[in-house]
Amino acid sequence: MSQDNQLAEQSSTEQDLQILPQMITAWKAVHAEADTLKQHLREKQVKQKALEEVIMRTMKKHQIGALDLKASNGRLSRKERKAKETMTPKKMTEWLGEFLKSEENAKKAVEFMDNKRGVKVLERLTFEEL
Secondary structure, rough: OOOHHHHHHHHHHHHHHHHHHHHHHHHHHHHHHHHHHHHHHHHHHHHHHHHHHHHHHHHHHHHOOOEEEEOEEEEOOOOOOOOOOOOHHHHHHHHHHHHHHOHHHHHHHHHHHHHHHHOOOOOOOOOOOO
């Protein structure tokens, strides 16, 4: 490595270290603001879900499929969709046991699949009050 490259790399490292405190302070401020916004969002979602349940119950009770909303120039529809259950290891063991007619073989199969699952490394910053 040439001397010019070494000097450039050294000054870059020094600059990184000099601005690190400002970056950390900015990150903490953004993190705190994001936490506040997440809390507000959670509160709004709880309220939305409660209102939705009341509206759905009323619409079902009165057999209303859709409502035209003149004020907002839109339509509120009640729709149903079916979703499959989640596949937990307990359920997979139960189903495989039924299929294979052997709970022991089912447990081995689920264990084999669990061992074959890939592992993803996730990195993130956390802040701890001292």
